[in-house]
Amino acid sequence: MDLTTRLARFPREHLALTPTPLDELSRLSAELGPRVLLKRDDLTGLALGGDKPRKLEYELARARRDGADVVVTCGSMQSNHARLTTAAARRLGMDCTVVLSRDAYDEFQGNLLTVRLLGADVRVVDVADHWGLDTHVQAVCDELRAAGRRPHAVPISGTTPHSCLGYVRAGLELAAQLRERGERPDAVYLPFGTGGIFTAVTLALRDQGFPCPVIGISVNQDRDACQADYRHWWGELTALLEIGAPPPEVEIHDEFVGREYGDPTEACLDAILLLARTEGVLLDPVYSGKTFAGFLAHQAAGRWGAGHRVVVLHSGGVPALFAYHDALAEHLAKRG
Template identity: 40%
Template structure:
């Protein structure tokens, strides 16, 4: 599937590096080439291909009303002739902004579960899938965030892309930092680092789940993705950092907003408030505390629509 204009750029961030005293590079998956970019496109390349190979005519998934995942899934579906159906937690009462505005503009079928619990989406996906089947359709259900072993292959492939870019550098990076939510991206990168015998440690900064839950999910998804990709190497224990969620998932944090402003002012790059800003805050704190050395890569994972969402998940 052709959702990514690969390779996405990898470039040094010289002014930010000078400010922090640590050489940093940005891997720009916000410039992926479909919609406003984003990490979720990489998993979607595999999931949409699978849906089409299975002869499906529609796709059902879900998350929160400001989900980058559901917006990109819907966009990718429309482009490839699948009918998207989206289930959101909450009630969706207010004027649509950010990603919800894009769902509406695209004319996507969006159903609200009516309750605030994120897990209510899971039953909603099942219900809409059953409804479509009963109507004689062939739906392809995908769990929240697209965090499946198949979806995680997107970042196994991205690791191969990154390895070719890193081979051009004088010094290999010590770390690859990213924001972690549903854990599929970090899982793919962990499996991909093993496949490419990468010198870097993959460091995920959780923006929603507790650290232990996140590490378990990354480990399970990475092992399953590695099995799918035929990667035999042992996988390291996932490195998940906590303490950066701030007031809550989807709500901007003071540290995240300060980090995002620094990146905008020094490099002209916008980090989204829900994911990238909080992960960068963690990396900046490590740099300022003198705990990291050597080049580090930061994955700019997209999320531009939530810059205009009023901050709600």
């Protein structure tokens, strides 16, 4: 049974505009040397776009199957996931409660503004680590059940075995686009947060016969933790799809995180300026900016040059730029 047939067994809501473009960045390529292709998952359509609609197509199909009337999830103050989960819930006729961890980016801007516009019930909590909000989500679910509601909990970043199916589909989509254009990439760069997207795309590309390195750029944790997450989600996803394949070796880098998740590093801000001024493409300061910073560092070190082809995933998140205006203004002044 092929992977497309296996995917067809799972219920799916249609939330994303797909296939998303695979754009050649011709001006950037001319400047750098390698041929750079950008997979535009910032253009998935729902509430300013991003990667989450692909994941939520499968996760919220489960919520509707179970009769849920409210979705509960969590994230940082500028969470793309909170924005897009709220929008998806609204599209499907459900309410949404989001638990957000208080941080430095709590201005009524960017993703926080959109979450409010979409009508989420926003709960702000003080925690040491915003990746540890699950107990708060469960407490909200208990509260809602006591009030007669039917909540469906979605973990931070939306990563579950079922949501990973959305990026198996995306990986198959990317493989089809590459075949149609006769492209055999030398590398595919992906952000690595919880690891769901990275794992699912790796599975799909290997299934479709693309042996190139799949390179993860961590946005929040060290390499060992990322590798553990990758192995975990590989096991969960292959069990769900009933595929008996061991996880292939992958390459993950943790040196681009900065001080913490969401830290707008100088390399990240430089990547944002470079893409904006060569291609008119806006990256975000949390995921795609750091993914591109990783690729650019490798290119500058001589890994990629003329004759190489590199694919980079743009996972969205651009609304967060507005909440980072102080850091961006300082960097613009620094760069003249």
